[in-house]
Amino acid sequence: MRHAVAPAENVENHSFTVTDLFKICTHCERLGKKVRERREGGRNRKKKKEKTAKRQLSDLGIRIPRPLGNGPSKFIPEKEILQISKVDSRTQSIFEDAFAALGRLDNISLVMGFHPQYLESFLRTQHYLLQMDGPLPLHYRHYIGIMAAARHQCSYLVNLHVNDFLQVGGDPKWLNGLFEAPQKLQQLGELNKILAHRPWLLTKEHIEGLLKAEEHSWSLAELIHAVVLLTHYHSLASFTFGCGITPEIHCDGGHTFRPPSLSQYCVCDIANGNGHANHHDDLLGNQDMCGEVEVLMERMKQLQECRDDEEASQEEMATRFEREKTESMLVVTSEDEESGPPRDISRHFEDPSYGYKDFSRRGEQVPTFRAQDYSWEDHGFSLVNRLYPDVGQMLDEKFHMVYNLTYNTMATHKDVDTSMLRRAIWNYIHCMFGIRYDDYDYGEINQLLDRSFKIYIKTIVCSPEKTTKRMYESFWRQFQHSEKVHVNLLLMEARMQAELLYALRAITRYMT
């Protein structure tokens, strides 16, 4: 917090550095708060300092940016997010590590802080992918991250990595658009597009095209690294939209120079539940939905019990998968209102109209992907670990972690076995990508996931940029925010695995 007082020499600089400073401030504050909480008054002193610093700055004629919206998420009240790290020392130490490693504590990590076990694994993987030894140069990695995030018009991730990209010495010209980047990266555009929206269309010819392109060709190891990065950022974009992550203060859209309006609150604050007038009218909504959790639990119990009684025939099972598949297509996600992405982000990718299309629509029948024939555990892992050592292990841990993560609670109920619910969510997502598990009865999905939840899942996974706060609120109303974040983690990892499986299968086919 001393940083805030120091910038006398920065005076001549423009607002960019000042916003950087404020980034450090706010991030420190998040960490500092918890430490200082014990020493009463420390916080006030700091606030005062900050204020005087601000006043000094404005005296010097520098415009001070003001954060737009409070807290890391538009959907979740700020105080609830910061609450966790205060209570849990483990979360706090993870935050500290993350801050020490990156010099920032981004909003994604803050929100994931609800689930420290997972966060640790996530950060370790991400750190390894971006910073540690690997086949791709550092600026390539960030650029690929930008490409992937831009595919979903996720300005949050794009901005974050534009900064990182420049920091590791990337050529600013590349940021004008993919056409300015080296040929090698341009070729990746096609893979990026297919992976993001219709991974089932990926064939070994695509891989061959990348690996055998004369001087611009990729090596297998580089390609695996790129594929892992692409899938990582596609799914992270899902998470970002799914949890309504707000822009960092130092990024575009994260701050404003407009003085606070008369009403003192901007729109985001209100939507956030941070304002005085708490518009989060639980009361009304809960009236008719009060039994939701109980109904869900009852259904789970029923499924558990009557599993053996009612023996579904094989055909029945097959049709159930098909039905779920087709039904997932009917879950329309306001698809038709084709609004072009904001100008500045669309330049990072080509063909902006290319989006998720349900794979068996219009007769183009793509064979179902059988999970038993190409699974992550048996096949995917071996391939990744062979070509990009250690990452296979980390991804394996991460998938394992998220699949098995449970606190045995549902809303207010304790000691609930949620494995069935988690499996239903996981398999539903894979089902949307055409991956079928022979040993799963897809009828369960219908029982456990209601329509609003399905809409939410489908939106997040297939076109995350269309997520709205209403969607977030309308599913599972009685559940806690941490549980909704948990769901988001499941969605994110399931999506990543699905994309990875398709990509790795194509690579395997190319290799044989």
Next chain:
Amino acid sequence: MCKDKFRSKYKHQQHVALRRNMEKMSRVTTALGSNAISGRTMFCHLDAPANAISVCRDATQVVVAGRNIFKIYALEEEQFVEKLNLRVGRKPSLNFSCADVMWHQMEENLLATAATNGAVVTWNLGKPSRNKQDQLFTEHKRTVNKVCFHPTEVYMLLSGSQDGFMKCFDLRKKESVSTFSGQSESVRDVQFSMKDYFTFAASFENGNVQLWDIRRPDRYERMFTAHTGPVFCCDWHPDDRGWLATGGRDKMVKVWDMTTNRAKEIYCVQTIASVARVKWRPERKFHLATCSMMVDHNIYVWDIRRPFIPFATFEEHKDVTTGIVWRHQHDPHFLLSGSKDSTLYQHMFKDATRPVDKANPEGLCFGLLGDLAFAAKESLITSDANRKPFPGGDRRYPMFFFKKPDPTEQFAHVSSALSVFETDLDSHRMDWFVKTAQLYLLSGKPFAELCDHNAKVAQELKRPQVSTTWTMLRIMFSDPANLATPGPNHNLGKLGTLPLMNSFSLKDLGSGMGAESRLERSKGESRQDNIHLEPGNSYISNNEENEETEGSEGHPEYMFGDAELDDDDLYSMEHDNQTEEQEYTLPQEAFQLRHEIVDNPSAPEHLQQDKADSPHVSGNEAEVTCLTPIESFSLISISQPLFSPHLPASFFCPIVREMLSYYAEQGDVQMAVSVLIVLGDRIRKEIDDLTQEHWYMSYIDLLQRFELWNVSNEVIKLSTCSAITCLNQTSTTLHINCSNCKRPMSNKGWICDRCHQCASVCAVCHHVVKGLFVWCQGCSHGGHLEHMMNWLKSSAHCPAGCGHLCEYT
């Protein structure tokens, strides 16, 4: 277990074994008598990828199962003949989608399959109808990975599933008789023991292997971790009851001895891909066959005692092999395999590739110091014995390694002889490299001085060409303004004499060493420290004595005497030694870090040394001129004014570039890099980045092999290639352990999470040491560098009060 029971069980087993033995005998005779099994390497196309195969007991038929295939083929002399398609019915059900299949080894008509949807199905070939499906068990919730019939019990079937359960079925009943829980870890393989009636092994996705008693479903008998990551398969040895082979995703095949209390790993084979199946080879105690799950399509047969090279390889498949099985349980010559490429193969062992035959049994390796080791087949060496590979004074030690020949081992016996050739020709030694690396100055002084210094160094090491090169570089690139001012005449003189003085005076010292250095030696104490600190010299044999005399200054004769002794052995090296001693102080100047640490004690010496040098320089000037190398040099200095003295430095760039390439090609990449660094911007643009990077990398690699970490680091730091400088930015994390509890410090900051104490506290000031920490290797106490230095000046004891007599040198 009560004793009687045990005995009865044992008896039973004996009985079973007896019976099996008799069976075996009879079968072998029939096999030999009627010559039942014969055939050749052959294959047939299946309609779909296979997941598993299994043979019937009499080895005449094989069943192939997969997602879209379930067929029985007869094995005939020349070909596979399709006998039966078990996949019947209009709508193929998921029950036909098999992950595994097993043919009963007692009952010819009985088959079991594991379906991907979690069903366990048995099939009775004796049924008259087209649909041979017999029983259907749908107790598993997830995919069933494996089914296994009991080897001797007709009705007992075991299954292992993804849902973490193993179930034992009695085929006369409608449902399972017992369920074994793997605590929700997925089961990848289950195998009944061939010899122990009640035992079966199960392998798990988390790397564990469990042993169960079929009568006790409540708890496993034994568990151990066999692999990191899933254990895909396991197989009991058909004859040796205690041996279990396991294969895992970690690319290893391990053989465990289960007879002892703790499962003991007795053999380990490292393959190149995750191991999907492992099968012991019949009648060959140490052989087993493996195939992999990904990437690698071959089938390997290993002799587990020779884990580095497969005994035999079958390379027919075009996609991963999914099932392997030996055709007959007492015939080691036929192997059947099914694959994802939709083929079914019968491999004849005699047609297998033997990688050993192709392996190159010769090995050749250069040692760091120019020694050469050569291993070759013994026969080659002995026939060559009369010829001396290296004429001259080379010493040769042929060593022969014999493995005790094992009659059961069918490997081609290769006994190799290893010869080590030592060079002691000066030209082959690498000493010059080490010394040059240590002594060269690459930065920190004006360009001209650097060149002079380096020329001097090269000259001392008797490398006149290199030395001359440095001097020439100095002349070429020195600031023309400096040269021009004194006028052409004077210029000539300066050019001629100055480098001469510097470069040759020490050379002279070197050549005229005998008397002088002996004189100096008799001075004793001043030289002594040199000897101690001199890195990598040939006094290594004296190290012990050195350490003893360390610190006490009264034994110069002792040292001297030893050196004398050495002279006899290393007569040719004496010369080198002397020069080294002369030069020794230079590294101190070159390396900042070193300098700081040994600063005080050695400072006076410096002066002395300098003083000693200076008179020589002046005194020998006259002599110098008559040394031969000077002629070549003076030529240059004379030719210099023929050109304009104002020639721009860039004029020489092409020549210098050629010169650098020449050195690099000659293998002296050290010279190329050193010149590159010293010249810096003057030459850098002339040479393309890739070449520069290449040179840097080679040089750094060499330096690191010689463990010259400081030099290599300096080179990295001074290099201008981004690819090189970033070498210093990788792996910069420093992991520290708490000094109290010895655990890693996970938290940031200096307080240990576990014992809540500050780590690495200075023993003098009791503050945390955040920079350089020095500690006594005797008592492991330490602290800030300067604190420790000051403390130990006044006291000999450890500042921590432990009573240890610490030494600071």
